[in-house]
Amino acid sequence: MKRYRYPSIPESEVTPPELFESRRRVLRGGLLLGAAAVAPGLLWPRNVTAWQGELQRQLDAGLPTVDLAGGEAPTSFRDITTYNNFYELGTGKRDPEIYAHQIVTDPWSLTIDGEVDKAGTFALEDILKHQDLEERIYRLRCVEAWSKVVPWTGFPLAELLKRHEPTSRARYVVFESIHDPDRLRGQRRSVLDWPYREVLRIDEAMHPLTLMAVGLYGESLPNQSGAPIRLVVPWKYGFKSIKSVVRITLVEERPLSSWEERNPEEYGFYANVNPEVDHPRWSQARERRIGESGRRETLMFNGYAEEVAHLYSDLDLQRHY
Ligand SMILES: Nc1nc2c(c(=O)[nH]1)N[C@H]1C(S)=C(S)[C@@H](COP(=O)(O)O)O[C@H]1N2
Ligand SMILES: [Mo]
Numbered sequence: 001m002k003r004y005r006y007p008s009i010p011e012s013e014v015t016p017p018e019l020f021e022s023r024r025r026v027l028r029g030g031l032l033l034g035a036a037a038v039a040p041g042l043l044w045p046r047n048v049t050a051w052q053g054e055l056q057r058q059l060d061a062g063l064p065t066v067d068l069a070g071g072e073a074p075t076s077f078r079d080i081t082t083y084n085n086f087y088e089l090g091t092g093k094r095d096p097e098i099y100a101h102q103i104v105t106d107p108w109s110l111t112i113d114g115e116v117d118k119a120g121t122f123a124l125e126d127i128l129k130h131q132d133l134e135e136r137i138y139r140l141r142c143v144e145a146w147s148k149v150v151p152w153t154g155f156p157l158a159e160l161l162k163r164h165e166p167t168s169r170a171r172y173v174v175f176e177s178i179h180d181p182d183r184l185r186g187q188r189r190s191v192l193d194w195p196y197r198e199v200l201r202i203d204e205a206m207h208p209l210t211l212m213a214v215g216l217y218g219e220s221l222p223n224q225s226g227a228p229i230r231l232v233v234p235w236k237y238g239f240k241s242i243k244s245v246v247r248i249t250l251v252e253e254r255p256l257s258s259w260e261e262r263n264p265e266e267y268g269f270y271a272n273v274n275p276e277v278d279h280p281r282w283s284q285a286r287e288r289r290i291g292e293s294g295r296r297e298t299l300m301f302n303g304y305a306e307e308v309a310h311l312y313s314d315l316d317l318q319r320h321y
Contacts, residue, residue, distance in 0.1 A: 049228070050106075050107065053125065055133070063133055063153065067137045068138050068209070075290055077216070081216070081222045082224075085142065086243055088103075088194070088196065088244075091191060097222075099185055101223070102183045102185060103223040109121050110124060111247040112249075113247070114170070114174070115167040118164040124229060133153055134154070135151055135218070137149060137152075138209075139234060141238060143267065145284065146287060146288045147290070149289075153215025156210065157205055158210065160248075166250050170202055172201060172253070173205040174197060179195035196243075197256075198240055207308065209234055209308065213226070231243075235273060235303075235307070235308045237267075237271040240257075266280055270312075270320050272301055273300070
């Protein structure tokens with residue numbers, strides 16, 4: 001495994017000025033917390049959740065930054081958070097931002113079950129207390145041929161899975177998103193068979209590049225980006241990077257992913273970014289970087305071939321797409 005470079009981009013260089021504003025907002029919430037020490041439960045500021053408090057504690061201590069996008073400047077915060085796919089909130093690119101408030105993230109817990117020795121349902125703040133967070137800059141390539149460079153804050157999924165002790169029968173990892181059709185407008189339409197479900201092989205899930213993200217640009221994830229916790233698998237098409245995760249189940253037999261169930265010809269199980277395997281309705285050779293004009297070449301495994309190609313050495317990638 002290649003060693004990551006630490007640290008490479010100072011926070012001040014990746015954080016555009018408009019962000020210092022919102023970051024200060026969260027910080028002010030943190031100060032209020034201090035003042036409320038006499039009766040913490042009672043005076044918990046309404047705009048700061050318990051998990052945001054834990055996230056902020058780690059952000060304040062300073063996080064290492066790992067650049068895994070080859071030094072390329074991240075896409076602007078505005079572009080990352082106003083051009084989204086989050087079908088629970090609608091199918092338009094602006095819908096996730098417009099209807100972001102429909103995702104209720106407080107409180108949030110995550111169930112980890114199936115083939116693990118330590119199954120259970122855990123408050124997100126308790127999970128975060130046990131994870132050292134870091135900032136990682138990754139490319140994100142959607143199957144629709146657009147892409148972004150995103151400075152995530154998160155931790156490797158492998159660390160979380162190991163803590164829950166997978167059994168020898170665990171071969172796949174299944175992820176499930178929030179299911180709240182009373183609030184989420186998109187879940188009242190059967191675009192997909194809700195809740196959104198994604199699946200990784202256990203070795204993919206344990207790969208050090210596979211991240212659970214809780215933040216973006218040094219603050220907690222905006223709802224439209226998959227708050228409060230989402231998966232990020234940078235060498236696969238974006239639909240594998242499931243948002244607002246409520247459950248992680250380790251299993252022996254592979255279930256279908258939501259998109260695969262919808263259309264297996266168009267959205268394969270592997271969904272590894274591959275410029276040589278076209279989508280049935282368009283080429284995957286090039287992509288449009290949000291915020292840029294023109295197109296750029298799509299990279300094999302989205303530029304992470306050195307790290308992940310060995311996972312697929314015995315697969316015919318034209319067939320197992
Ligand atoms: N729960 C859920 N997760 C999801 C989606 C979705 O509709 N619902 N869209 C996926 C798709 S197609 C992509 S490209 C990425 C987009 O992430 P972004 O909006 O943060 O750029 O999220 C993925 N995760
Ligand atoms: Mo996507």
